[in-house]
Amino acid sequence: MIPxxxxxxxxxxxxLLTRRALRRRVRxxxxxxxxxxxxxxxxxxxxxxxxxxxxxxxxxADGVVRLRLEGTGLPRWEPGAHLDLVLPSGLVRQYSLCGDxxxxxxxxxxxxxxxxxxxxxxxxxxxxAEGTELEVRGPxxxxxxxxxxxxxxxxxxxGITPVLPMLRALPDGTEWRLLYGGRTRASMPFLDEVRxxxxxxxxxxxxxxxxxxxxxxxxxxTAPGTAVYCCGPEGLTAAVEKALPGDARLHLERxxxxxxxxxxxxxxxxxxxxxxxxTVPAGSTALAAVRGALPDTAYSCEQGFCGTCRQRVLExxxxxxxxLLTDAERRDSMLICVSRARGDRLVxxx
Amino acid sequence: MSNTQPRPVESERxxxxxxxxxxxxxxxxxxxxxxxxxxxxxxNVLHLLLPAGERWFVHVYKQVLPLIRxxxxxxxxxxxxxxxAMHSQAHxxxxxxLRDQGLDPTPYTAQVDWFFEKLLxxxxxxxxxxxxxxxxxxxxxxAAIEHYTAFLGDWVLGASELDRRGAxxxxxxxxxxxxxxxxxxxxxxxxxxxxxxxxxRRRVRTWATAFSALVFLWQRGIRFxxxxxxxxxxxxxxxxxxxxxxxxGTLPATGDMLRSIPRYLGRGYHPSQDxxxxxxxxxxxxxxxxxxxxxxxxx
Numbered sequence: 001m002i003p004x005x006x007x008x009x010x011x012x013x014x015x016l017l018t019r020r021a022l023r024r025r026v027r028x029x030x031x032x033x034x035x036x037x038x039x040x041x042x043x044x045x046x047x048x049x050x051x052x053x054x055x056x057x058x059x060x061a062d063g064v065v066r067l068r069l070e071g072t073g074l075p076r077w078e079p080g081a082h083l084d085l086v087l088p089s090g091l092v093r094q095y096s097l098c099g100d101x102x103x104x105x106x107x108x109x110x111x112x113x114x115x116x117x118x119x120x121x122x123x124x125x126x127x128x129a130e131g132t133e134l135e136v137r138g139p140x141x142x143x144x145x146x147x148x149x150x151x152x153x154x155x156x157x158x159g160i161t162p163v164l165p166m167l168r169a170l171p172d173g174t175e176w177r178l179l180y181g182g183r184t185r186a187s188m189p190f191l192d193e194v195r196x197x198x199x200x201x202x203x204x205x206x207x208x209x210x211x212x213x214x215x216x217x218x219x220x221x222t223a224p225g226t227a228v229y230c231c232g233p234e235g236l237t238a239a240v241e242k243a244l245p246g247d248a249r250l251h252l253e254r255x256x257x258x259x260x261x262x263x264x265x266x267x268x269x270x271x272x273x274x275x276x277x278x279t280v281p282a283g284s285t286a287l288a289a290v291r292g293a294l295p296d297t298a299y300s301c302e303q304g305f306c307g308t309c310r311q312r313v314l315e316x317x318x319x320x321x322x323x324l325l326t327d328a329e330r331r332d333s334m335l336i337c338v339s340r341a342r343g344d345r346l347v348x349x350x
Numbered sequence: 351m352s353n354t355q356p357r358p359v360e361s362e363r364x365x366x367x368x369x370x371x372x373x374x375x376x377x378x379x380x381x382x383x384x385x386x387x388x389x390x391x392x393x394n395v396l397h398l399l400l401p402a403g404e405r406w407f408v409h410v411y412k413q414v415l416p417l418i419r420x421x422x423x424x425x426x427x428x429x430x431x432x433x434x435a436m437h438s439q440a441h442x443x444x445x446x447x448l449r450d451q452g453l454d455p456t457p458y459t460a461q462v463d464w465f466f467e468k469l470l471x472x473x474x475x476x477x478x479x480x481x482x483x484x485x486x487x488x489x490x491x492x493a494a495i496e497h498y499t500a501f502l503g504d505w506v507l508g509a510s511e512l513d514r515r516g517a518x519x520x521x522x523x524x525x526x527x528x529x530x531x532x533x534x535x536x537x538x539x540x541x542x543x544x545x546x547x548x549x550x551r552r553r554v555r556t557w558a559t560a561f562s563a564l565v566f567l568w569q570r571g572i573r574f575x576x577x578x579x580x581x582x583x584x585x586x587x588x589x590x591x592x593x594x595x596x597x598x599g600t601l602p603a604t605g606d607m608l609r610s611i612p613r614y615l616g617r618g619y620h621p622s623q624d625x626x627x628x629x630x631x632x633x634x635x636x637x638x639x640x641x642x643x644x645x646x647x648x649x
Binding site for chain 2: 031034035036037038040041042043044045046048049050051071072073086089090091092135137296297298299300301303305306307308323
């Protein structure tokens with residue numbers, strides 16, 4: 001049967017019109033007709049590996065070198081932030097940034113040589129000469145400067161590095177004090193700049209001349225709600241914790257993981273939704289404890305980089321040891337394969 | 351009948367673990383296969399699809415863990431999840447680099463995000479049969495997609511023509527590290543599908559869906575890149591471009607791709623019959639990214 005010419009003309013006309021309409025629609029938005037996710041997820045990696053060039057390597061105090069690491073379009077940072085350096089041996093070490101947060105062409109770090117340390121500082125001192133290419137990750141901030149009515153800073157030796165950008169960033173008229181201690185004056189970096197910034201708000205304690213710092217005196221008469229920032233060796237942070245007035249809020253940055261067998265102490269872990277409470281022994285992981293109770297818990301790398309075991313934290317302060325989560329993600333979640341409790345108890349939403 | 355059952359090749363089995371790789375893209379040019387934007391952008395479509403796609407694999411597999419009744423398979427799936435998570439992260443880090451060079455992929459990746467997060471996401475289904483059906487359907491889809499990732503992985507490991515053309519070494523390392531891990535774990539998704547369901551009709555149905563979706567998304571991605579590449583004045587692409595490059599060896603050959611279809615649909619198919627684990631392991635032993643990851647773990 002042959003269709004009538006009228007039908008053929010109608011169908012052909014309709015097809016032509018449809019094609020034209022479609023083409024016009026596609027031209028208007030080339031990726032029509034799939035919807036898009038708003039906001040998108042892909043293309044916003046957590047942190048990008050940056051390749052930086054060491055352009056300055058200078059000794060600025062006894063046993064302390066300052067490195068300038070240059071790149072292009074570097075992320076800005078907030079005072080207190082640190083950088084993960086991937087050293088030539090593969091070791092990953094964290095160093096506080098102590099340059100200008102607005103400078104997007106270079107980062108500045110300073111490190112002290114720890115002769116009997118774990119090898120990271122020796123590598124920085126001996127192998128990161130000018131002209132070396134270096135991979136870094138970050139910056140990240142677990143020591144952020146919060147709003148407070150007044151501040152007290154306690155820096156021990158190289159612990160001045162995260163504090164220095166804070167001092168520069170505090171608005172004029174803020175009430176603050178700084179205790180800067182070290183073994184000898186010659187071993188304390190950035191002394192001139194600290195003196196210029198702090199003026200009479202500075203208490204300088206060189207152990208070989210002045211002995212131990214008078215922390216009780218430092219904290220005497222602090223206003224309620226004062227934020228206390230302390231960065232230094234274990235002995236100093238412990239002393240500050242002890243001397244701290246009850247109404248002050250302490251922010252700590254440790255040089256090394258908290259002391260213990262391998263920097264891990266026992267803590268209690270509550271799984272709120274399943275109504276179970278577990279004990280995570282020193283030397284074992286939260287993941288191991290959770291898997292004992294809930295065998296189908298997802299995990300994979302067990303080294304804190306793949307992110308599979310991330311869980312929501314309901315209560316408790318976390319000692320984050322992963323190398324994946326952003327500062328925002330760390331506020332309410334953790335990777336249970338490596339991270340632990342900072343205190344003696346954590347509550348997870350699982 | 352033994353010849354209608356999948357027959358794994360035992361010697362191709364290997365323990366799986368994620369590698370903590372990292373790549374920096376500062377030195378990679380926009381057209382990283384010199385003078386060949388079509389090949390560059392055809393392979394670049396991977397960076398559009400994989401961040402969302404492999405994130406979705408992980409999301410689905412986390413839910414399927416409770417259904418696994420075999421410890422060896424569970425260990426494989428655990429290793430698989432970590433490898434896929436790292437693939438997703440590694441490809442995601444290329445996207446800002448494309449944006450820096452004037453080729454913003456966000457309009458496209460936002461759609462791929464929608465595709466995997468919404469269309470293929472967890473629907474509001476009643477617990478029980480409906481929810482289980484949708485989970486198994488997605489597990490089968492992943493098995494079909496993994497057939498192609500293994501095919502592509504095996505291809506890129508042997509694509510010496512890319513080296514001859516002077517392709518960017520960092521990009522080649524990303525592709526070959528990824529390809530090698532895809533070959534390493536090529537049996538896991540299929541084994542998992544066989545373990546939790548294994549129905550032949552579902553295998554065929556999900557293969558047809560996955561294949562059509564891949565072709566649709568891929569050609570669209572190539573056209574998107576060519577049209578938005580700021581350095582190109584004549585953004586035309588045709589199937590002939592693809593066919594010719596397949597013959598030259600800078601892209602997979604069309605004939606090989608067609609031949610891989612009946613293989614997946616064969617009743618006795620098992621992924622361990624294809625590809626070579628030895629080639630993958632040999633590449634990983636010398637891959638700059640994999641070696642750096644190893645050093646990082648030892649440190």
